[in-house]
Amino acid sequence: xxxxxxxxxxxxxxxxxxxxxxxxxxxxxxxxxxxxxxxxxxxxxxxxxxxxxxxxxxxxxxxxxxxxxxxxxxxxxxxxxxxxxxxxxxxxxxxxxxxxxxxxxxxxxxxxxxxxxxxxxxxxxxxxxxxxxxxxxxxxxxxxxxxxxxxxxxxxxxxxxxxxxxxxxxxxxxxxxxxxxxxxxxxxxxxxxxxxxxxxxxxxxxxxxxxxxxxxxxxxxxxxxxxxxxxxxxxxxxxxxxxxxxxxxxxxxxxxxxxxxxxxxxxxxxxxxxxxxxxxxxxxxxxxxxxxxxxxxxxxxxxxxxxxxxxxxxxxxxxxxxxxxxxxxxxxxxxxxxxxxxxxxxxxxxxxxxxxxxxxxxxxxxxxxxxxxxxxxxxxxxxxxxxxxxxxxxxxxxxxxxxxxxxxxxxxxxxxxxxxxxxxxxxxxxxxxxxxxxxxxxxxxxxxxxxxxxxxxxxxxxxxxxxxxxxxxxxxxxxxxxxxxxxxxxxxxxxxxxxxxxxxxxxxxxxxxxxxxxxxxxxxxxxxxxxxxxxxxxxxxxxxxxxxxxxxxxxxxxxxxxxxxxxxxxxxxxxxxxxxxxxxxxxxxxxxxxxxxxxxxxxxxxxxxxxxxxxxxxxxxxxxxxxxxxxxxxxxxxxxxxxxxxxxxxxxxxxxxxxxxxxxxxxxxxxxxxxxxxxxxxxxxxxxxxxxxxxxxxxxxxxxxxxxxxxxxxxxxxxxxxxxxxxxxxxxxxxxxxxxxxxxxxxxxxxxxxxxxxxxxxxxxxxxxxxxxxxxxxxxxxxxxxxxxxxxxxxxxxxxxxxxxxxxxxxxxxxxxxxxxxxxxxxxxxxxxxxxxxxxxxxxxxxxxxxxxxxxxxxxxxxxxxxxxx
Numbered sequence: 001x002x003x004x005x006x007x008x009x010x011x012x013x014x015x016x017x018x019x020x021x022x023x024x025x026x027x028x029x030x031x032x033x034x035x036x037x038x039x040x041x042x043x044x045x046x047x048x049x050x051x052x053x054x055x056x057x058x059x060x061x062x063x064x065x066x067x068x069x070x071x072x073x074x075x076x077x078x079x080x081x082x083x084x085x086x087x088x089x090x091x092x093x094x095x096x097x098x099x100x101x102x103x104x105x106x107x108x109x110x111x112x113x114x115x116x117x118x119x120x121x122x123x124x125x126x127x128x129x130x131x132x133x134x135x136x137x138x139x140x141x142x143x144x145x146x147x148x149x150x151x152x153x154x155x156x157x158x159x160x161x162x163x164x165x166x167x168x169x170x171x172x173x174x175x176x177x178x179x180x181x182x183x184x185x186x187x188x189x190x191x192x193x194x195x196x197x198x199x200x201x202x203x204x205x206x207x208x209x210x211x212x213x214x215x216x217x218x219x220x221x222x223x224x225x226x227x228x229x230x231x232x233x234x235x236x237x238x239x240x241x242x243x244x245x246x247x248x249x250x251x252x253x254x255x256x257x258x259x260x261x262x263x264x265x266x267x268x269x270x271x272x273x274x275x276x277x278x279x280x281x282x283x284x285x286x287x288x289x290x291x292x293x294x295x296x297x298x299x300x301x302x303x304x305x306x307x308x309x310x311x312x313x314x315x316x317x318x319x320x321x322x323x324x325x326x327x328x329x330x331x332x333x334x335x336x337x338x339x340x341x342x343x344x345x346x347x348x349x350x351x352x353x354x355x356x357x358x359x360x361x362x363x364x365x366x367x368x369x370x371x372x373x374x375x376x377x378x379x380x381x382x383x384x385x386x387x388x389x390x391x392x393x394x395x396x397x398x399x400x401x402x403x404x405x406x407x408x409x410x411x412x413x414x415x416x417x418x419x420x421x422x423x424x425x426x427x428x429x430x431x432x433x434x435x436x437x438x439x440x441x442x443x444x445x446x447x448x449x450x451x452x453x454x455x456x457x458x459x460x461x462x463x464x465x466x467x468x469x470x471x472x473x474x475x476x477x478x479x480x481x482x483x484x485x486x487x488x489x490x491x492x493x494x495x496x497x498x499x500x501x502x503x504x505x506x507x508x509x510x511x512x513x514x515x516x517x518x519x520x521x522x523x524x525x526x527x528x529x530x531x532x533x534x535x536x537x538x539x540x541x542x543x544x545x546x547x548x549x550x551x552x553x554x555x556x557x558x559x560x561x562x563x564x565x566x567x568x569x570x571x572x573x574x575x576x577x578x579x580x581x582x583x584x585x586x587x588x589x590x591x592x593x594x595x596x597x598x599x600x601x602x603x604x605x606x607x608x609x610x611x612x613x614x615x616x617x618x619x620x621x622x623x624x625x626x627x628x629x630x631x632x633x634x635x636x637x638x639x640x641x642x643x644x645x646x647x648x649x650x651x652x653x654x655x656x657x658x659x660x661x662x663x664x665x666x667x668x669x670x671x672x673x674x675x676x677x678x679x680x681x682x683x684x685x686x687x688x689x690x691x692x693x694x695x696x697x698x699x700x701x702x703x704x705x706x707x708x709x710x711x712x713x714x715x716x717x718x719x720x721x722x723x724x725x726x727x728x729x730x731x732x733x734x735x736x737x738x739x740x741x742x743x744x745x746x747x748x749x750x751x752x753x754x755x756x757x758x759x760x761x762x763x764x765x766x767x768x769x770x771x772x773x774x775x776x777x778x779x780x781x782x783x784x785x786x787x788x789x790x791x792x793x794x795x796x797x798x799x800x801x802x803x804x805x806x807x808x809x810x811x812x813x814x815x816x817x818x819x820x821x822x823x824x825x826x827x828x829x830x831x832x833x834x835x836x837x838x839x840x841x842x843x844x845x846x847x848x849x850x851x852x853x854x855x856x857x858x859x860x861x862x863x864x865x866x867x868x869x870x
Contacts, residue, residue, distance in 0.1 A: 074151045076106050084116050084139045085162045092124035101126040109146035115139065137164050172212050176205060184226045195240040198226065202244050206251045219259050219287050221252050223299035232306045242310045245303050249314050252300075256321040259287055260328060273394035274339075274346050277387065281336045288329035295322050331377045338375040341367055346394065354399050354422045358429035364391065365437045373447075381450050388434070388456045395430050396463045399423035400528045403470075409521045411483035413474045420467045420474070427464050431457055462530040469539055470527070473520070476546055479580050480513040480553075492576040496563050505556050509549055516545035550585040553577075557586070561593050567604065567643045570597040571650045578652040591654050598658045601643055605665050608640050612673065626684040630677065637673045640666060711754070 080102060081089075105114040105128060115127050117138035125131075131138065142159045143149070149157055163170045184198060206222040213220040227235045227245060235241055262284065272280075294300060307315045345364055349357060368387060372379050402423060408416045434456070438449050482489040494502040520542045526532035557577055564570045574594060581590040611617075612633075619628040644666050653659065689695070704710040 076149055076151065076154065077102055079149075079151065079154050080114075080116075080141065083141075083160050086116060086118065086139050087137060088118050089116070089124070092118060094124065098124065098126050101128065104128070105141070105143075106149040109143070109148060112143050114141040116141075134167070137162070139163075168208070168212050168215070172205075172208050175208070180205065180225070195244075199240075199244050199247065202226075202248060203251075206248060210251075210255060217283055217287070219255055219291055221255065221291070221294045221300065222248065223297070223303070224248050225299075227306065228299060228302060232302070232309050235306045236309045242306065242312070245306055246312055246314050249303065249307060249312070249318050253314070253318050253321055256291065256318075256325055259284075259291065260321070260324060271393055271397075272390055273397060274342055274387065274390050275350070275394075277390055278336070278339045278343055281332055281339055285329065285332040285336050288325055288332050291325050292329050295325065334376060335378045338371045338378055341370070349394070349398070352398065354402050354419075354426035357395065357398065357426050358433075361430055361433040362437075365433060369437065369441065381452075385451045385455055388451060389459075392430070392456055392460045395426060396459060396530070399426060399463065399467075403467075403528060405527060407486075408470055408474060409517065410486065411477055411481070411488070412486045413478045413483050414485040417471055417474050420471050424464050424467050427460050427467075431460065459530050463528075466528065466530060466535070469535075473517070473542075475582070476513065477517070479583060480546075480549055481510050481517075494560060494573075494576075495569070498559065498563060502556060502560050505552075505559075509552055509556070512545070512552075513549055516542055547585070550583060553580055553586055554589040557589050557593060561596065564597075564600070567597060567601050568646050570600060571646050571653075575650065575652060581652070581654075587654075591656060594654050595656060595658050597653075598656075598662045601647065601662050602665065604643055605640060605662070605669060608636050609669060612636055612669075612676070626680055629680050633673055633676055633680070637670065640669060 077099065102114070105111045111128050113129060115130060115138050117125060117127075117131060117135045119125050119131075119135070139162050140160060143157060144159055145153075145157050147153065147157060180201060183201060186194070189197075202222075202224050205224075209220055209222040224245065227241055235245075304315065304319075342364070345360065345367065349360055349364070352360070368384070368391070371387075372384050378384075402419055404412075404416070404419070434453075438453075441447075441449050477483040482491070491503065492506070493499070520538055523534065523538050527535055529535075557573075557580075560573055560577075561570065564573065570593070574590070574597065577586075577590060580586045617629055617632045619625075619632060623631070644663075647653065647659075647662075699714055701711045702714040704712040706712075
């Protein structure tokens with residue numbers, strides 16, 4: 001019976017113990033922890049004593065294991081969540097992944113830390129460690145013993161807390177606010193351990209305080225709180241405490257020295273501008289003013305009094321530096337006041353383009369001179385030189401913003417060159433305005449201008465040279481790759497058998513150039529940095545490659561001119577290679593080929609001159625003497641004029657002595673040809689009779705007096721003398737006709753020709769008479785009968801009966817004599833019966849018929865009496 005009763009009491013005992021555990025867990029959930037608390041230790045509640053019974057033997061074996069496995073493990077998730085003081089945790093989404101991480105941390109003793117935070121991108125996160133990125137707020141749980149976490153051991157095993165804000169300020173708040181006061185107030189430690197630990201803790205807090213505020217650009221003195229509530233007379237007796245206070249003063253001295261030497265560090269920064277200088281003095285003023293306020297605080301004065309009583313050797317250097325801090329604060333305030341007049345002009349300058357900066361420079365130089373003359377502390381040679389150097393840096397920075405390296409290397413040659421030229425002009429304007437200010441200051445001021453000009457403009461000169469190098473890069477892209485402004489120009493077309501080979505050579509030159517340009521572009525990150533000395537080496541390699549391309553281009557020009565046989569072809573090639581003539585090495589070859597072109601023109605002039613000097617020109621058998629000679633001279637003139645017109649239109653040809661001589665020779669030849677034309681005209685007019693015009697009005701046909709309705713030939717014998725030429729067959733025929741009263745053959749041919757013309761006229765008249773009424777309305781207004789009645793054309797002007805002449809001399813007052821080009825004209829009939837109207841009003845009939853001018857080959861020039869010269 002007793003054993004059964006004991007068995008009945010055992011479950012009740014387990015139930016009571018489980019109830020007590022759940023009660024303690026509920027109390028732990030309700031209890032709240034302060035932020036950043038250390039280890040929370042809770043004492044178990046006293047349980048009611050049970051009646052003493054004999055211990056029951058413990059079950060072993062499978063039965064005991066089965067009973068233990070039947071007990072479910074308590075969920076520790078409420079323990080963690082109740083202690084997680086995290087903003088936004090209540091609204092966060094808790095997932096099964098979070099449960100798994102939390103369960104893994106609770107059951108795995110090897111995991112030492114769990115952090116809970118809210119990521120701005122991924123939301124609520126649990127990590128078994130610290131997050132990689134800095135979080136504004138997180139909760140940490142640190143395992144103190146390598147055991148699983150349960151409801152019973154949570155308080156003794158886990159340390160937790162919350163970190164808000166950056167880690168270093170949070171650490172400083174935690175150590176100085178929680179741990180340090182407890183450690184310094186603890187008197188149970190041995191004296192040696194306590195002094196040693198307190199000394200190192202003071203050093204750590206001093207470094208931590210200095211680091212925390214240096215990140216914000218401030219200097220804060222760490223004041224130890226250990227002796228603040230003790231009288232100096234009592235503290236002096238504690239040597240260890242005095243040494244710790246001396247350690248703090250040594251740290252103060254080092255901090256003050258760093259602040260005082262910060263100006264020298266900033267002045268060595270060569271890339272800063274005037275606005276950075278103003279900002280530095282503003283921060284320096286705030287820093288020194290802050291230190292000055294700290295030096296008069298109660299804690300610092302208390303430490304000073306203690307060390308004064310202790311006769312510390314560290315007090316005097318500290319007091320000297322403290323005085324320098326006071327003087328430096330007043331100096332910084334004065335410098336900031338004077339430098340503030342530069343703030344607004346330089347802020348306006350920051351948004352200007354290089355081409356607009358020049359107008360603002362005189363005002364800025366005048367303001368700097370005002371600072372020099374009136375500032376009591378900023379008027380030293382070093383500081384003014386540094387200020388002008390910073391102004392040079394500012395101008396370089398603005399110019400760098402206006403230059404796009406990507407556009408330069410992508411082929412925007414024209415716009416990039418304009419930007420680079422604007423930057424160069426801006427730098428030159430800055431230097432000119434500075435030198436002008438120096439001259440005026442030296443002339444009107446008693447104080448000498450003692451600034452280091454070389455130091456001021458060293459980087460400006462280097463930047464100007466860098467811009468010139470980039471302009472050379474742009475020119476090379478224009479010359480060797482046909483880039484103009486983001487687009488490649490058309491590929492030149494070369495004629496002849498060697499044209500394709502020349503084109504392939506030109507494309508090979510372009511490929512080599514693009515490789516060199518790509519190598520130079522690979523280092524473009526430091527191109528505009530004038531301190532980047534590696535640019536010179538890379539640019540020299542690029543220049544060496546360009547020289548090789550220049551040699552290849554010279555050989556290409558030489559090979560292209562090997563097949564040039566006339567001036568027109570040579571001008572075309574010179575136009576093709578004109579863009580390369582801007583390079584000095586290629587220009588020599590280009591000028592040489594231009595000389596060869598003028599020599600080719602000279603040889604052409606020599607051939608024409610030799611032809612002109614012939615005593616008897618080679619004329620065709622059908623040409624008259626004077627008109628043929630005039631046409632022959634006209635062709636000579638046109639031959640040289642065509643070449644000269646081509647040369648005159650070639651604006652790209654260089655101005656060389658050979659070209660001027662060729663032009664002078666051409667002008668002399670033109671004058672000689674014009675003189676020959678006048679002479680020929682005078683000779684021809686001297687052979688004419690005074691009544692020649694009247695004789696020309698005599699009609700060629702007249703109504704026969706013997707046979708009614710027939711026409712007779714009315715040929716004047718004198719007309720053969722108007723254009724005498726012993727070798728003209730037509731004139732010989734007219735002379736024979738006049739001497740033999742026309743041969744029957746000639747009469748038959750003439751009458752047959754007239755009959756054919758009359759028949760054609762009759763058919764034409766019949767067509768319009770019978771077909772015109774049936775034409776569309778747009779053509780019915782044409783009436784051939786009306787046309788014949790209103791026509792004023794005289795039958796005497798029937799030029800179809802007269803031979804066509806090549807030229808007609810015009811003798812006008814003051815006008816030059818030029819041959820008129822020949823053209824056929826067809827007569828119109830007015831009254832075929834009337835003989836009075838059968839007249840020829842102009843002297844065209846006596847000129848011989850001239851065939852079409854023979855043209856030479858394509859690209860050649862015509863020459864009378866012979867084939868084209870090869």
